[in-house]
Amino acid sequence: MQRGSDVTVLAFTHDRWVFPLPPGNRFPQEKYRLVRERVELLPGIEVREAPPITWADALQVHDAEWVRRIRHGLLTRREEAALGLTWSPELAERTLHATGSTVAAARSALVAGTAAALGGGTHHAHRAVGRGYCLVNDVAIALALIRSDGFIGKCLILDLDVHQGDGNADCFADDPAVTVVSLHGARNYPFVRVPSDIDVDVPDRTGDDGYLALLDGVLDGLDAHGPFDIAFLLAGADPWEGDRLGRLSLTCAGLEERDRRAISWIRGRDIPLVVTLAGGYGEPIETTADIQARTVELAALHRC
Numbered sequence: 405m406q407r408g409s410d411v412t413v414l415a416f417t418h419d420r421w422v423f424p425l426p427p428g429n430r431f432p433q434e435k436y437r438l439v440r441e442r443v444e445l446l447p448g449i450e451v452r453e454a455p456p457i458t459w460a461d462a463l464q465v466h467d468a469e470w471v472r473r474i475r476h477g478l479l480t481r482r483e484e485a486a487l488g489l490t491w492s493p494e495l496a497e498r499t500l501h502a503t504g505s506t507v508a509a510a511r512s513a514l515v516a517g518t519a520a521a522l523g524g525g526t527h528h529a530h531r532a533v534g535r536g537y538c539l540v541n542d543v544a545i546a547l548a549l550i551r552s553d554g555f556i557g558k559c560l561i562l563d564l565d566v567h568q569g570d571g572n573a574d575c576f577a578d579d580p581a582v583t584v585v586s587l588h589g590a591r592n593y594p595f596v597r598v599p600s601d602i603d604v605d606v607p608d609r610t611g612d613d614g615y616l617a618l619l620d621g622v623l624d625g626l627d628a629h630g631p632f633d634i635a636f637l638l639a640g641a642d643p644w645e646g647d648r649l650g651r652l653s654l655t656c657a658g659l660e661e662r663d664r665r666a667i668s669w670i671r672g673r674d675i676p677l678v679v680t681l682a683g684g685y686g687e688p689i690e691t692t693a694d695i696q697a698r699t700v701e702l703a704a705l706h707r708c
């Protein structure tokens with residue numbers, strides 16, 4: 405048994421808050437319930453619902469005009485198209501709950517070492533605008549709120565979603581205490597990038613070995629940016645070979661090894677770890693849910 409194995413890892417869900425999707429919209433809303441159902445079956449993990457953030461919390465990161473528009477449903481059609489979502493009161497409400505999960509996970513990780521949000525990783529949300537299914541930036545808001553609680557220290561954002569984390573790069577562009585790392589498909593969305601501290605372009609159809617070698621190269625250089633006092637892992641399942649948005653060719657075993665190496669690097673240095681799910685658009689979506697639940701399981705297993 406590992407040290408501290410009697411400690412339960414908390415995983416925060418928001419899947420009860422759903423919103424209407426127009427016909428033909430392929431946002432995988434059911435994924436969040438499917439992941440939660442899987443995680444509930446895992447030993448050593450307790451699933452909870454977190455309190456929602458407030459709109460005032462969102463203002464800690466985002467421009468007031470953007471917050472006003474997503475709060476009151478004032479988005480233009482062009483903005484909705486960029487989001488890939490149609491505004492509804494339910495979508496606005498869900499955003500507060502989803503972000504609350506990441507905030508609660510960050511607070512829990514600082515106490516317990518590891519925690520998860522069964523969602524989050526909304527890394528395409530910039531300070532002044534959202535896009536790509538991301539209305540607000542959950543990691544930026546979580547960091548702002550734990551700083552309000554008194555957190556002082558360096559933060560690592562390790563973004564392994566297949567899409568470049570342009571919103572994280574934007575939100576933390578002027579924050580020397582945050583190191584933003586993004587390992588993403590070279591030819592994938594977003595096509596207009598905001599540079600991170602470390603960006604790695606992964607060629608189309610890169611498989612397990614090539615990807616893991618690139619990841620190792622990133623991890624080997626990260627100590628020079630630390631030491632870190634908290635880490636957010638964006639464990640997108642969209643590098644999977646069966647993902648309809650991915651363009652890479654990682655197997656389930658390869659993704660598991662990705663997570664194992666990332667989690668081991670973080671927890672091996674005793675850095676509090678916040679796992680967020682980020683993207684995952686596989687067909688069938690159940691496989692994506694399996695991959696993402698496994699990420700949470702691995703984080704719980706490596707919690708100390």
Ligand SMILES: [Zn+2]
Nearest residue numbers: 565566567683
């Ligand atoms: Zn993605």
